[in-house]
Amino acid sequence: MYIRFWGVRGSIATPLTNAELEVKIETAVKLGIKAGITNDGQVPGFLESLPLHIRRTVGGDTACVEIQAGGKTLVFDAGTGFRRLGLDLIKRSGGNPIEAHILMTHTHWDHINGIPFFVPAFSSENNLTFYSPFSGLKERLARQQNAEYFPAPLSPIFRFVRLNEHKQLHIGDVKIENFPLNHPGGSYSYRVTYDNKTIVYATDSEYKELSAESLKPFTDFFHDADMLIFDAQYTMLENVEKEDWGHSNVFTGIDMAIEAKVKKLVFTHHEPGYNDEKLYEILLKAKEYVDINQPKVPLELLLASEGLSMTI
Numbered sequence: 001m002y003i004r005f006w007g008v009r010g011s012i013a014t015p016l017t018n019a020e021l022e023v024k025i026e027t028a029v030k031l032g033i034k035a036g037i038t039n040d041g042q043v044p045g046f047l048e049s050l051p052l053h054i055r056r057t058v059g060g061d062t063a064c065v066e067i068q069a070g071g072k073t074l075v076f077d078a079g080t081g082f083r084r085l086g087l088d089l090i091k092r093s094g095g096n097p098i099e100a101h102i103l104m105t106h107t108h109w110d111h112i113n114g115i116p117f118f119v120p121a122f123s124s125e126n127n128l129t130f131y132s133p134f135s136g137l138k139e140r141l142a143r144q145q146n147a148e149y150f151p152a153p154l155s156p157i158f159r160f161v162r163l164n165e166h167k168q169l170h171i172g173d174v175k176i177e178n179f180p181l182n183h184p185g186g187s188y189s190y191r192v193t194y195d196n197k198t199i200v201y202a203t204d205s206e207y208k209e210l211s212a213e214s215l216k217p218f219t220d221f222f223h224d225a226d227m228l229i230f231d232a233q234y235t236m237l238e239n240v241e242k243e244d245w246g247h248s249n250v251f252t253g254i255d256m257a258i259e260a261k262v263k264k265l266v267f268t269h270h271e272p273g274y275n276d277e278k279l280y281e282i283l284l285k286a287k288e289y290v291d292i293n294q295p296k297v298p299l300e301l302l303l304a305s306e307g308l309s310m311t312i
Helices: 018-035 040-049 081-093 137-144 212-222 236-241 250-260 276-293
Strands: 002-007 064-069 072-076 099-103 127-132 158-162 169-171 174-181 187-194 197-202 227-231 264-268 300-303 309-311
Touching: 002 081, 018 040, 064 081, 064 187, 072 081, 072 174, 127 137, 137 158, 174 212, 187 212, 197 212, 212 250, 227 250, 236 250, 250 264, 250 276, 264 276, 276 300
Parallel strands: 072 099, 099 127, 127 158, 197 227, 227 264, 264 300
Antiparallel strands: 002 064, 002 309, 064 072, 169 174, 174 187, 187 197
């Protein structure tokens, strides 16, 4: 399976500001002077040596993840990253009809507000299907595009399929399971299995009771996943301060991933108030937590960023 992240922020889109960009450039220039860069040939190697929070940005678009499996295009959530995915699908299609299967975790704004700007929806030749265990999904999305809020109505070419909770869905040879999470208004996790590989997408969930018994239904759903994409929007302190807001943190994610024997843990749904430096600092602390508490566990930790892609 091939996976690509198109939007990784939570709550609201957070583009890089000019001030933040200037800090990155200034820091890179100073480090270049210190490194003694004297010609163009040294630049690529120097850029690779820069700290991740200087040479990269996690991005500002909200939730959207693409998975290619068994010749099918699966999309998880339709936040602002959904817009750029649509443009890329058009480019890849070469003028041929586009087929995409869009699985929604829930309908909070940061997971649906890319839909009005999804360009493939404007061609009747395309086949675009939304899936969710929620009732009335079409009506929910249509309200977002009422005339009071948007100049164009919901695309008439969208198809809607209501899933049965806990039941399996097969799209071609791809098996997809869903599981309810703890989030205001409800949310669902998805487990995607194809060719003996599994990816679990589990964003927007809060885990208040951290005993093994209380977490068991979730870790059972995550079990043996090759990749777990996990909501880690808050710090541990913020999880206490923002009780019932429906999000988690890196340390809870690590403990659950280790219990579930997950191979790769990817943190996503990043706090909009955190810049790149803060997010990579959180990742470093997460890695230190594993090194100190479970040094022999083969768990790889990654920070989701726009454009991050890999084959599982």
